[in-house]
Amino acid sequence: MNRPRTRTRDERGSSAVLIIGFAAFLAMTIAMVVDASAAYLQRQSLDTLADGAALHGADLGATGRDVYQGGVPDERLELTEAQARIAVRDYLRDVGAYRKYPGLSYDVRVDDTRITVELRAPVDLPLTVPGSPEHPVVGASGSAVVAPE
Numbered sequence: 001m002n003r004p005r006t007r008t009r010d011e012r013g014s015s016a017v018l019i020i021g022f023a024a025f026l027a028m029t030i031a032m033v034v035d036a037s038a039a040y041l042q043r044q045s046l047d048t049l050a051d052g053a054a055l056h057g058a059d060l061g062a063t064g065r066d067v068y069q070g071g072v073p074d075e076r077l078e079l080t081e082a083q084a085r086i087a088v089r090d091y092l093r094d095v096g097a098y099r100k101y102p103g104l105s106y107d108v109r110v111d112d113t114r115i116t117v118e119l120r121a122p123v124d125l126p127l128t129v130p131g132s133p134e135h136p137v138v139g140a141s142g143s144a145v146v147a148p149e
Contacts, residue, residue, distance in 0.1 A: 028129055028130070030127075031127035032129050032132075035125040035128075035129060035132065038125055038126055039123050039136065039138055042101075042123050042138050043138045043139070043140055046101070046119045046138060046140035047140040049095070049097055049119060050117045050118065050119045051144075052091065052095070052142070053088045053091045053092060053117045053142060054116065054117040054142040054143050055142075056087050056088065056090075056091040057084040057085075057087040057088040057117060057144070058084070058115045058144035058145070058146045059087070059144075060083060060086075060087035060090075080110070081108065084108050084110050084115050085108045088106060092104070101122075102121075102122070103121055103122045104119065104121045105120050105121070106118065106119050106120075113146045114143055114144070114146075115143060115144055115146070116142070116143040117141065117142050117143070118141040119139060119141070120137050120138070120139040121137065121138060121139075122135055122138075123136050123137065123138045
């Protein structure tokens with residue numbers, strides 16, 4: 001009995017394309033997670049730094065001297081923007097923020113009895129994901145209130 005000849009299809013290589021595509025997708029996903037984690041950790045660190053700068057700026061900006069060591073004066077604390085800026089700048093210099101975050105910039109806002117410090121710094125991402133920004137910047141803010149009771 002003669003069987004009709006069936007043509008066999010050659011399927012070699014089709015799984016290789018699938019494996020290569022999946023590997024590329026997996027590599028990009030890993031790079032994205034690593035970069036996002038690095039940016040998150042730097043933002044958390046900047047957040048802590050901004051809180052410390054705001055507290056220091058409120059402290060020295062309100063009195064011109066260290067309230068934590070000298071106590072709070074009896075008169076109402078007047079928070080001046082010029083003194084707060086100087087205190088924040090000195091704090092960032094003293095804690096080594098400019099060495100740790102090259103390109104660090106800050107902004108200080110004073111509203112009556114509140115000081116707000118906003119920090120921005122370029123983040124050095126460990127891996128590069130196609131389509132991601134070339135020079136990403138991470139920012140954080142902290143605030144403190146000067147209102148003795």
